[in-house]
Amino acid sequence: MRVKYLTDKAYEILMDNIAVDKEKYLRDDVWLPSYFEGKEFCKESRIEVVPIQLYMDGDKNESDLINTRNVFDAFGEMTPQQASNPYLWSYLSMVDFWEYSKWRWGRNMDDSTADYEIIKGEVAKQGESKRSVNIKQRYLCTPSRIGLLRNSLSRLWWYGYLSYNPDNQSRKYHLTKLLLSQSDLCQSIVERNFSMNRNITFGILSAIQEINDDPTIDNVDRSKKTGEYEWRDLCKYINRFGAVTLLDLLSSNEIKEMSYNYILSRRK
Amino acid sequence: MKKTSIGFPYPVLSNDNNDYIDCSFSIEGTAEPEVDNGIIRIPLKYYLQCAGLADMIKDQKAQVLIYCESSNSSFRKIERYDFGTDEKLLEISASKISQILKLKGMIVSNGHYDNFNFEEHNKELFGTFKFKVNKGDILAISNLFEIELDSVDPLANKPSVFSVRPDDKAIDAIRVDYQDVKINIFLKREIYNQYQELRDEPALRTVLASYFVLPALVEVLCFMKDGVSDDDEDIKSRAWYVSITNRLRMLKIDLKEQVSMTTVANKILTDIVQETMNGIKHIKENVLTGGNLEG
Structure with a gap:
């Protein structure tokens, strides 16, 4: 129709x-x-x-x-x-x-x-x-x-x-599932300008997924130190970083590594 | 792409600050943007007046890019200038852009450098301090260049400049009138009623458009080619005239150079001839062989 x-x-x-x-x-x-x-x-x-x-x-x-x-x-x-x-x-x-x-x-x-x-x-x-x-x-x-x-x-x-993910038909919505698992996570990412570049979104979500998949590390959630959602802190950091360095020049893996390291460094 | 006051940790060449003395960086279109087969082509040139940054680019320690954004359609992309040229033909699929495309030139660092210091830096602000810059750091930002794209409705099923209407006093079956803001196709009442009934059937819509809209458009194009003088502001201000002219420009068609207005009309209606054949084939397969028109 x-x-x-x-x-x-x-x-x-x-x-x-x-x-x-x-x-x-x-x-x-x-x-x-x-x-x-x-x-x-x-x-x-x-x-x-x-x-x-x-x-x-x-x-x-x-x-x-x-x-x-x-x-x-x-x-x-x-x-x-x-x-x-x-x-x-x-x-x-x-x-x-x-x-x-x-x-x-x-x-x-x-x-x-x-x-x-x-x-x-x-x-x-x-x-x-x-x-x-x-x-x-x-x-x-x-x-x-x-x-x-x-x-x-x-x-x-x-x-x-x-x-x-258009390159993986069998797991096309793998990161969509993570994105929509928490409405605050979703809003924190998609309502920011950087999400217009899918590489950046994939990088951030992949980092969170990797942490969540690791049984030796706490899932990404509220910070034990500040009580704020860790993804909010991460997205603010990515935003600040992107004000000086053009995020679009970084690959999805570079964004993922940066995000992963940032989340863990904030827990110390 | 809001203008925000970002405190960069090093000098950035921009119209919004005094980090550099007697330097400038801008981008300009060198010709009107064109749309051909759904691809927007925008020739852009950058102008850089700054020996320090120019040397970095020459040594490939920095690169000029265009940052492209159309926020309503969540489009964001960077395009790089090749080294050794200040001109670039930007090509973007029109289907990714919603009305306004914003472009901004940027110069970014290609590596990590510890001695970022030029003669052109504002000594009152920075002295002779040697800054560190990292790969991807923005070194210069140009003016914002906005392009407003053609406002043809991308959802429209047929050109909205046409209106099929009944004429209760008509003697002739069909008449085309383009004295109004729209191109009116008047049908004798009995025919109009049949048209309305057939139009409810999705599979017949393209066929009907081919019967009524295509010949009407051919008539109008003939009129536009031969009957409109340069100073005829009344006709040129009509919505149908503006819309068709925009569409011709997007298709890079000059009517005066065209022989067949039917060919032009088919292009304007994005190959309605082929769509009609597909529609008739669908009807043949689904109706004439005992099926139905759904699905």
Whole structure:
């Protein structure tokens, strides 16, 4: 089947009326088609996909891994250029996969005012409610890299794209599994600019995997010294390092060695 | 690619600081970017005024690169200039870029050096201190060079400049009108109703486009080739005209040099002729042999 995407006009209307429409996002039925009262609100794209089954049960991190594989595999030949279109993902989250979007993100619909941290992160405006922020990020899709990494459906595709290994078909999602094992680990890596270079992401994840696979060393987790997640400290270090030295000149193995040594050195 | 104030532990040549005296480093496009067969080609030249860094490059102790980024599509890549030349033709697949491509020139160290000190370094800031630089360390940063790519919708199933509409008063079966922002293909009501019904069938869409959009586009291209004068701003400002002109530029097609507008139309519609044949073959295999059109 060919997937559909919102028209630019429909997208603008939905974005502009979040505060007015926020009760609708609590509904179980797919209300979007009738919202536009017979007027054109979507178009058919040229992207063909096989039917996608999304897993909606149990642990959210486990479901993210299964669904990432399903979505990324289903979209086959879709290009990053096509996958960066927020109208596509907004439509899919609001129509084709409404049930999934609600299951995955429907709990965060508190209508109190958004925290300062969210406003400081420029996701919310002053006085905007947490529900509105959730709608904007998860059900709709803001047209930015971070927006694509937060929308209910697009995040699944982009997690797959940023972490799958095209050179190892039998273990294509080996590092994706690690990436999605912990939501904080995932966010720490993919929302940083360096993750746009897969070599860097692979290097970091490979180092963590190697430590976790070694029964003589503690898994990468909260630091016993500081209580902070070790991967957060590592990612900050990689970021600082990359401000002076061009990370893209290093191979995946060099990044892995650097990451491995850094984590262990911080434990001494 | 935000501008951040990074405190490098050694002098860096940049417009944003005074680490160097009477030096500069910049990149510029030497011609308009072009798109051919889905590949964006951007000829770039760098300009370096700094004897110390130029010597490092000549001795291959440093290298000039272009850092490329299109953040919405998570694209990030470096491209190296060959030693001995200040020009490079950057080639990137358009399918990896989302609208804006940002480019920045950089000079990076090719090794570990303990005596990084030039005459051009700002003596007031650094004195004669000899710095250490490591492999991959950034020694110079150029201006940011942004390219905004053609805004043709990469998801679109057919060019959005076309609109198939009913004409309840029509006598003729079909009429093409390009006086509006879109190219309107008016169909007599009965034919329009049949079109709408057939269009619901995915396997028939390409065939229908071939019947209606392709000849309409040929007509419009003939008009553009012979009927539009250079100072006809009204026509040139229409969305369909801008869109088709952009597409022709991407395909490097000058209408005045073309003989067959049908050939041009087929290229604009990314080989709709072949797609139509594939579609008809699919219909033959699945319908005429007793199957159905799904799958």
